[in-house]
Amino acid sequence: AASGTLAQIIPPSLVLIIMADQLGRSVGDMYKGAMIPGLVLSAIYAGYVFLITIVKPDAAPALPKEARTLGSGVASLLLVIVAAAGxxxxxxxxxxxxxxxxxxxxNAVWSASIAILFSYVLALVNQKLKLGMLSHLASQVVIVLVPPLALIFLVLGTIFVGIAxxxxxxxxxxxxxLILAISKRKLNLTLLKQAMDTTAKLxxxxxxxxLGARVFSLTFYGVNGHTWVEHMLTSLPGGQVGFLLVVNLFVFVLAFFLDFFELAFIIIxxxxxxxxxxxxxxxxxxxILGVNMQTSFMHPPFGFALFYLRSVAPKSEYIDRVTNKLMAPITTGQIYMGAIPFVVIQVIMVGLVILIPSMVMVYKSGGVHLDQKQMEQQLKEIAPPAGDDAPPPLKF
Incomplete structure (x- = not known):
């Protein structure tokens, strides 16, 4: 459930697109700035799970011997990864x-595309011609993973490169x-109808x-509420640090009751x-706010990730298919208690992004970045022509 919330901060993220729109910034810059915080948060999750396996082995038991099927295929997979890196x-x-x-x-986007294409062609040739260069595990991993990676490139890579x-x-x-579904022969009218129905509802x-946010904004702005809020927030003690602490505490509390859509369109x-x-x-x-709003998926009473986990977690005793042991059911209380450490990790990550802004500022490296105030000043210097006068020269 916690790893599922990473989709809110790791590109391509809908939360970051909405955040960029509301803040008037580039989606590409928002994606670039979110890469390192997203990877660091993933590493902290993995580190916590690894620590739990050492401190409390019963909480995350190892697979039984009869379920360990990786074998020697891992070495072949590692060779494919090394070859792709080369x-x-x-x-x-x-x-x-x-x-x-x-x-x-x-450069990185195009180079990664070439490396992924190389791996996919290698796995396909090995499978079709039965060359035996790759293990079954390596071949299946590459063939299964590359199409979704290509799909991610269509969305994320084209935005990064500036094509779309x-x-x-x-x-x-x-x-x-749609092309992937057709190629795998998994697209039918029933699934298409379900997808269209879900899309229409969302x-x-x-x-x-x-609409509701716009009505609220017009009413609030009509009584100069935005001016009062801006004055109140800019007058907080502590300057930038005080502002960030108060705002993040405010957003964290609101996330208990509001979805990120409401927060993004009304509060931001x-x-x-x-x-x-x-x-x-x-x-x-x-x-910072994107990482903070991740917590709305993990804590009650409206933690959607917890609801999704509840829908698939066993509600009664069952027989494990591998070990044939009788397993106890998972209660809703256990799910809520298990989510607490991951919410704490997300809060810690908010603090890390505040304390180490360089994790985000890498988006400024390379490329040309225009200053909005400078552009506005240049536009003011371009006076409109009066009568038959020739237009003034542009000043840049």
Whole structure:
């Protein structure tokens, strides 16, 4: 359940797209800034699970011997990974030689695409011609993983490279998903109807939230409520640190009762101007709030990840198919108690992003970044022509 919430902070994330829109920032920059915090949070999750296996082995028992089927296939899989890494390095050097002006992010995206394509072709040739170069495990892992990775590239890679906007990237992702479903012969009218029905419900849900948020905003702005909120937040003691502490505590409490859509469309527009006035980088601010709002999926009473886990967790005693042992059911209370450490980890991660902003600021490395205030000043200097006068020259 906790690992599922990583989708809210690791690209391609819908939360980050909405956050970028509400804060008036680039989705690509938001994605770049979220990469390191997302990977660090994943590593902390893995470290916590590893620690639990040492301190309390019964909480995460090892697989029984009869269920351990990896065998020697792991070595072959590692060789494929090493070969793909070599292709990635060689491709990056080749791309840099023919396009020396390409920035590091675009180079990495294209190099990774070449490395993934190499692995997929190698696995397919090995499987079709029965060459025996790869183990069954390595072949299956590559063949199963590469299509979803290609789908991610259609959405995320095209946004990073600048080929597509978030809307266009989402459309290409949907088209890619349809092609994958057709190629695997898993697409039928029933599944298509279910997908369209779910999409319509989610879209209606978001549209009505937008309508409600707009009505609230017009009313609130009509009585100058936004000015009062901005003045209150910018007057908090402690400057930027005090503002971040109060805002994150406020968002954390609201996340107990509101979904991230409500928080993003109602609360973020009120917080953004105050953060910008205090000199806070809005990409950094958005990532902090994104990590914070992850907790809304993990704590009661509206933790959706916990509800999903409850729907698949056994509610009564059952016989384990591998060991043939009688297993006890999992209660809702156990699920809630098990989620507490991961909520604490998410809160710790919020603190780390605040204390180490350089994790996010890597989005500024490479490329050309335009300053909004500088652009506004340049536009003001361009006076409109009067009568038959020639337009003034542009000043840059």
């Amino acid at each position: 292709v990635f390095y060689a491709a990056s050097l080749w791309i840099k030689s023919i396009h020396p002006d390409m920035d590091a992010d675009n 906007t978030p809307t266009e990237g989402g459309a290409m992702g949907a088209l890619g998903a 879209s209606s849900f978001v549209v009505f939230i937008l 527009p009120l917080l953004g101007p105050a953060a910008e006035k205090l000199g806070i980088d809005l990409i950094w601010f958005g990532i």
